[in-house]
Amino acid sequence: MVRKYRAPFLKEVIVRLDFSYPVTKLAKTIPQRLKEMISPLFPISEPKEFIGKELVVTKDITKEKILEGTDWFFHSMDRQKTLIVSISNVNISYKKYDSFDVLKQDFLPIVEELFGTYDDFQGKRLGLRYINEITLSENNMLDWTNYLDERLLTSLNFPQDPSKICRAFNNLELNYGDLVIRFQYGMFNADYPAPIRKKSFILDYDAYYQGPQNLEDVKHNIDIFHEATQALFEYSISDELRKLMGVEGNG
Numbered sequence: 001m002v003r004k005y006r007a008p009f010l011k012e013v014i015v016r017l018d019f020s021y022p023v024t025k026l027a028k029t030i031p032q033r034l035k036e037m038i039s040p041l042f043p044i045s046e047p048k049e050f051i052g053k054e055l056v057v058t059k060d061i062t063k064e065k066i067l068e069g070t071d072w073f074f075h076s077m078d079r080q081k082t083l084i085v086s087i088s089n090v091n092i093s094y095k096k097y098d099s100f101d102v103l104k105q106d107f108l109p110i111v112e113e114l115f116g117t118y119d120d121f122q123g124k125r126l127g128l129r130y131i132n133e134i135t136l137s138e139n140n141m142l143d144w145t146n147y148l149d150e151r152l153l154t155s156l157n158f159p160q161d162p163s164k165i166c167r168a169f170n171n172l173e174l175n176y177g178d179l180v181i182r183f184q185y186g187m188f189n190a191d192y193p194a195p196i197r198k199k200s201f202i203l204d205y206d207a208y209y210q211g212p213q214n215l216e217d218v219k220h221n222i223d224i225f226h227e228a229t230q231a232l233f234e235y236s237i238s239d240e241l242r243k244l245m246g247v248e249g250n251g
Contacts, residue, residue, distance in 0.1 A: 002230045006246035011133040015107050016091035018125040023118055026087045027069025034113050041106055042074030042083045100226050108219060115215045126218055127208035128225040135200040144201055147241040152185055167192045179225055182206040203236055205229040
């Protein structure tokens, strides 16, 4: 069961599909049908010019090719979600996240249109990332025992003098075969190397699969990513934190 919370500590949610090859036509224009799909959800358009390089390898020679064009940025009216379409990937970033169903409703029709528009279109990497920043107004800066699984707190408990900690951030990578989850967690401390002054703990789950993917693969994999990351999140937290966030239902 995947729980939905009234007041989660989500800082950002990102979904991204990297293309197997650059779609150079997107450097100049967005297809009209795709524009019509994007406009209702992302009505603010802010295209940005880019200059880049591509390495071209042939049998006889290797050379650099200069790429110029446009990255297509689109924002919701409140600018809480941003869609970027480029020659190499499509991604959506959410500062305000409603639900996984909404994310799929935003993302998958755009991906489906790209598959239907360009010949031999294929994904090479799909990622779904949830960044939680748990910030609490408490004086005991380093004590998270009421809110998080104690196994995540080892680095905070190790020093003889905990007041000397200015950052305790960890990286754990888990290979499930059909996906990898890069789990980064701990007290990052934005004021580093100054002492920790704010009680803030990061739970950052980045699920991805790297390999050829057609449209049906993308649809299948994104569901797997969501289920796996949410299960790991629930495994990381305590009932006390669930009470703080307020269980709303399933989502």
